[in-house]
Amino acid sequence: MPQLTWLRSDSLAFPPHNRALTEPDGLLAAGGDLSPERLIEAYSRGIFPWYQDGQPLLWWSPNPRTILRPAHLHISRSMQKFMRTADLEITLDRSFAEVIHACAQPRDYTDGTWITSEMQFAYCRLHELGIAHSVEVWQEGHLVGGLYGVALGKVFFGESMFSRRSNTSKAAFIYLVGKLEKWGFQLIDCQMPTEHLFSLGAESISRNAFLAKLQLLCPAPTIGLWGADEL
Secondary structure, three states: OOOOOEEEEOOOOOOOOOHHHOOOOOOEEEEEOHHHHHHHHHOOOEEOOOOHHHOOOOOEEOOEEEEEEEEHOOOOOOHHHHHHOOOOOHHHHHOOOHHHHHHHEOOOOOOOOOOHHHHHHHHHHHHOOOOOOEEEEEEOOEEEEEEEEEEOEEEEEEEEEOOOOOOOHHHHHHHHHHHHHHOOEEEEEEEOOHHHHOOOOOEEEEEHHHHHHHHHHOOOOOOOOOOOOOO
């Protein structure tokens, strides 16, 4: 049975993906830190951090993996109508810290959050380096929805989204996918499956297939003029 690996503080190396546990699915390693260098190494290898307050830092590589190919995005008729008629302004990278803070707020189904203050600080550092990005949805000058994630090469790794009004996180995602397709991104990592993601065109592929795609797509130059235009 695979044993959980504790990361060394003096090395960015992660264990092989076949060392990941099957229960809980994809738990690969613990420890280390959230330095930009370690986060970039993790994402380029299909690994992401997720842990609750009071837990050690945990790293995951689930199997299968949920992805969305930008060209396969499905937008329902009701959502198309919402995008046409709602009085929204959608921006990129205008308020990253505000978006990640909103994503960290407790949800109806739980009082806890995995987006700890340490995580927020770490991803704000990635944002300052031009690696983490946000989408903001505004209505009457108020931030009502959004999402954030990491862009490496031609892959966008989605992390979290929030809505303060109905459909606004969906609007952020749809807008983002349109931009990513225009910029030549070929893959969006959605991490874990949900019916909401599947309704938008997401699919599940094996971990090995996902890692093979990352080897091809992550070394490429990151494309995109984040924050250069708005809807």
